[in-house]
Amino acid sequence: MSEESGTSRRRWLGLTAALGAGLAGCKRSTPVADSGPGLLGKPVSAYGERSPFETAVRGLPDTRTPEVAASRTPLQDSCGILTPSSLHYERHHAGVPKIDPAGHRLLIHGMVDRPLIFTMDEIQRLPAISRIYFLECSGNSSGEWGEKTGRNAAQSHGLASCSEWTGVPLSVLLGEAGVQKRARWLIVEGADACKMQRSLPMEKAMDDALVAWGQNGEALRPEQGYPLRLVVPGWEGNISVKWLRRVMAVEEPYMVRDETSHYTDLMPDGTARVFTFMMEAKSLITFPSGGQKLTSPGYCQITGLAWSGRGRIERVEISTDDGRTWHDASLQEPRLPRAFTRFYFPWNWDGKEAVLQSRCIDQDGYVQPTKEALVEVRGLNSQYHYNGIKVWKVLADGSVSNA
Numbered sequence: 001m002s003e004e005s006g007t008s009r010r011r012w013l014g015l016t017a018a019l020g021a022g023l024a025g026c027k028r029s030t031p032v033a034d035s036g037p038g039l040l041g042k043p044v045s046a047y048g049e050r051s052p053f054e055t056a057v058r059g060l061p062d063t064r065t066p067e068v069a070a071s072r073t074p075l076q077d078s079c080g081i082l083t084p085s086s087l088h089y090e091r092h093h094a095g096v097p098k099i100d101p102a103g104h105r106l107l108i109h110g111m112v113d114r115p116l117i118f119t120m121d122e123i124q125r126l127p128a129i130s131r132i133y134f135l136e137c138s139g140n141s142s143g144e145w146g147e148k149t150g151r152n153a154a155q156s157h158g159l160a161s162c163s164e165w166t167g168v169p170l171s172v173l174l175g176e177a178g179v180q181k182r183a184r185w186l187i188v189e190g191a192d193a194c195k196m197q198r199s200l201p202m203e204k205a206m207d208d209a210l211v212a213w214g215q216n217g218e219a220l221r222p223e224q225g226y227p228l229r230l231v232v233p234g235w236e237g238n239i240s241v242k243w244l245r246r247v248m249a250v251e252e253p254y255m256v257r258d259e260t261s262h263y264t265d266l267m268p269d270g271t272a273r274v275f276t277f278m279m280e281a282k283s284l285i286t287f288p289s290g291g292q293k294l295t296s297p298g299y300c301q302i303t304g305l306a307w308s309g310r311g312r313i314e315r316v317e318i319s320t321d322d323g324r325t326w327h328d329a330s331l332q333e334p335r336l337p338r339a340f341t342r343f344y345f346p347w348n349w350d351g352k353e354a355v356l357q358s359r360c361i362d363q364d365g366y367v368q369p370t371k372e373a374l375v376e377v378r379g380l381n382s383q384y385h386y387n388g389i390k391v392w393k394v395l396a397d398g399s400v401s402n403a
Helices: 003-024 120-124 153-157 170-177 202-207 371-378
Strands: 105-110 116-119 129-136 160-169 185-190 197-201 210-215 229-231 244-250 282-287 298-307 313-319 341-349 354-362 391-394 400-402
Touching: 105 170, 116 120, 116 170, 120 210, 129 210, 129 229, 153 282, 160 170, 170 202, 170 210, 170 244, 185 202, 197 202, 282 354, 298 313, 298 354, 313 341, 341 354
Parallel strands: 105 244
Antiparallel strands: 105 116, 129 160, 160 210, 185 197, 185 244, 210 229, 282 298, 298 341, 313 354, 354 391, 391 400
C-alpha cells in the first residue's frame, strides 16, 4: 500500500469513527404530533409553489432607486449546481420592462449581406440547444476589496448564479444574415429604458454565444430578460444583454457608456483596463459559511461552489487551518465548462476555532489567488473582477463569521 493510499485510509477511518460517535451522541428528539393520514392535503394546482417552510429569498439592497440596483442569490441555501429561476441574481440599469412577446422583434443589421428582423415565433422555430452556464456580474464580490467583507455568502458572492439556458446559437442568426468579412465586432442592445448596449467581439459571438428564450425548463423570467436575452458564457454578466432587440455588425467596438464609464478596472498606475470580459476562477464555501452555526463538534461536510470563465474546474482545495495546509475536495460530476461545480470535503471539527478557505484550479491551470496576491497586482482602486479566496472563521461556539 502506498503512503498516499495509507494516509487516505487512515483519514477515512478517523472520519468514520467521528461520524459514528456523533450519531451515537444524538439525543431522542421531542415527539412531534402526527396529523394522521385521514386529513386531506391541498388539491392540485396550475403552477407549483415551494413549501411554506422554505424561506430562502434573494438579498435586496437598501436603496431609493431599486430600478437601478441588484438582488443577490442566497448561495448559502443552494444545493447542487442549478439556481432556481426565482432566486437567480438580478442587475438592472433601468428596471424590468414589460414586453409582449407577440410584438417583440430582433433586428440583425450593419455589416451584413441581408439585414433581418426576426419575430419570437421565427426564432423559436430554429434548431434549439440547451446549455448549463453560470452568469456573474463583474461587480460580484466588490465589497471584498475592502476591510469590511460580506457577512454571508449572498453578500460576498451572490451576484453569481447558474442555469440551464435554451435558445439558438447567435452564430446561426448571423449566418442567416451573412456577416461581412470586415465585421470584427457586434453592438448588442436591449429593450429596457436605458437601451443597454455592449460591444461583443465577433470571435466570441461565433463561438458559444446563445440567444436564449428559456431558463431551467420554462420561459425566461421578466427580470432575466423575457422574452429574449443574450448569454455569453464565462464573460461578465453585463455583456449578456437582456431583452435583446438589436445586433449590429461593425468593424470596431463603439466604446459605449457601460464599457467605458462602467465595467473597467482602474489600475494602481492610474490606467484603466477595458474589455476585461472573462470572469476568472473563483470558489466559495457555502457550508459552513457566514451566519450559519455548527451545533456540536464532530463530523461536518464542508461544501461549496467553484466556477471559471476559462472552462472546466479541475480541482478544489480546502484549508481548515488558515491556509497552512491544503487538501483536495471531491468534485461532483459532471463537471461542465463555464458552469458551477459543487465540491465536498469531509471535516472532523474539534470544537476549537478554525479558519476555512477554498481555492480552485481550472482547466488552464489558473489558481485562484489570495486577496493579498490580487491586491498586489490590481491595487485597491477597482470594484470589478474580484476573485480572491474567501475566508470564514468558525468560533468555539460553532458560529461562523467573515474573517
